[in-house]
Amino acid sequence: MSAPNHQTARRILLTGSRTWTDITTIRAVLAEHWGDGSAVLVTGACSRGADAIAETLWREQGGRVERHPADWGTHGKRAGLLRNADMVALGAAVCLAFIREASPGATHAAALAERAGIPVHRYPHPEGNPTVPHIAPSADRLRYALAAAARGWHVFPLVPRNKVPLKDWKWKECATTDPATIRRWWAQAPYNIGIACGPSALVVIDLDIPKDGQSPPPSWDLPGVNDGADVLALVCEQAGQPLPTLETFQVRTRRGGTHLYYTAPDGVPLGNTQGEDGNGLGWLIDTRGAGGYVVGPGSHVTLPDGTGTYDVIHTATPAPLPGWLVERLRPAPLPPQRPVAVPLATDRRGSYLRAAITAELHRVTASPPDGHNTALYRASVALGQLIAGGTLVEAEVTGWLADAAAQVGQRHGEASRTIASGLRAGANRPRSVPA
Template sequence: MERNDLLEWALYLAGMGWPIFPLAPGTKNRPMVKDWENRAHRDTDRIRRCWNTGRFNIAVATGPAGLVVLDPDVPDEGKPGPDGWTNLTALAAERGGPLPTTYTVATPSGGRHLYYLTPAGTSLRNSQSAIAAYVDVRAGGGYAVGPGSVTAAGAYELLDDTDPVELPGWLVQAAAERASTANSAPVQIRSVDTTRYGSAALAGECDRVRRAGPDTHNAVLSAAAYTIGRKVGANLIDHATARAALIDAAGHMVTAGCDCTAREVARVVDAGLSAGARNPVAHRAA
């Protein structure tokens, strides 16, 4: 019997714990099922029945799989500027990285797919060139073409079978910032009682930081600092007051038996406040 390599890859990816679904043979953007995000599965019997009927490419449903796949690609021919990998490594240097080694698939265009675990308590969606030029994010609502798949441009090849590691906090923060800037209309705050509003917002975010579990420390603290930073940028909260309150609220993170240190807590708070201040909330006169 002829070896069915695509079936083997499909079973392998399902064995990784990732729900999959078929793509039309030779394609990367033609799902063979409707509502694929909800119908993706890991059932080996169904996979065998499906892939024994045709040489379907394989899609990993990133949201149900609990994955965030970064897709740093190369510019289309004739377009200027550095490629996605260069931009992603520059972002890592700017944010204090590093970009951790993880499960990696080479794409036919010369790019790569970096598979990361979605941190607990976070919810990320697809984006295109939002965190950096030519760097797409495949998360909720998206899928990644799995290794073994073949298109006219070439094959998707497994480069590194390292088990996926958790998406680092600085990338969670970068994705959240860009999503907020790109998708949210400016929040309008009346100028009356701005001190009261700012104090209430700070108290709420500090309470969220205090309740963060060990597996969500970085993500929650980054998000809280960014949220408050937007108020600092709008002069609704004093920077020094906000910084001191957030660091105090995160005190339990240093003594919780995880890898957090006082220095790291301060770094995350400072980065979040600075990033948020660059995208301040808007407020108008009463």
């Protein structure tokens, strides 16, 4: 594409499905219509799918975009139809229609354009029905694992048809890019594929969709906000920033969400976030960085909340994570280091307990950056055993562990979940202290 020239204003109307995922087709079509770069791309301003992809690609080349968001708050369910009529009434030289799964909104816009005498070019999505999962056999999963390793991404096995590492495997230590090791692992079983983000220098933004019956919290209960992609679009709008480039590696997750892969910034350790927790970006958006992993493409998961395959939808090299998102996700400064107060009796039994508690809290505060959560869990299990044995009080132990987690920068919500999980595990093996 050449540099834009804005002396003329040819209007290109684009309509498409929210479920459109093929970037390659849209890029090729836009290149055909770029001309001298003066054309204006007219879209319905949907936050994901064909509109979002086209807007990002057009702007990245320096092109102008004219957006027509639907006014759901005023017009309710009719907002999309009225928006389509307004766009068509303004006229266009051509209408590009990227319709998938018979999307009613995009189909309506294309039909209106035809009635108005605007030439409509329709493009089929290259994939089949996305609701029919493709279960990759073991050989295919090996191929996916080797392909990830060839990109420099450290992989490890996940339980077949699941999202969790193999029991008793220390995935942070064993994740590798070594082809011989990967072939040996995947020769044993059709394991799913885990990608360790930290050693792979990746930050992955996970845009999820709500589960059945799940509704947005009040702060995100807004017209047009239906899933993680919508939330990200709103976060960008509120920050006065463009959507992160879609010219990056992308994976469609088993429930229809999206993983956007970006390269991690040098010298800024970005960990994991969940939803609005701590530095999190918002509802239905998780991020995975140092100390986290994602389910890699080629994996097939069967769980009560959804069954499906993780499929690559764009094979581009991961783009750098935008600077403003780096700052948004940067961990808050650690509070001043101080010893965690453990008020116990000074007799022999109290001294024993004090030493045991201090050792577990030190396990947390002395843990490496990518090992905080593991250390916190193990400490919680050990102290949970003493709670179950009647030696310690749960509320006090929870407070001590939370203080230790805060000192190493663990986010409150994540730390609370880890502590509760560890205490439950410890309760299964009560331990008492002799008098």
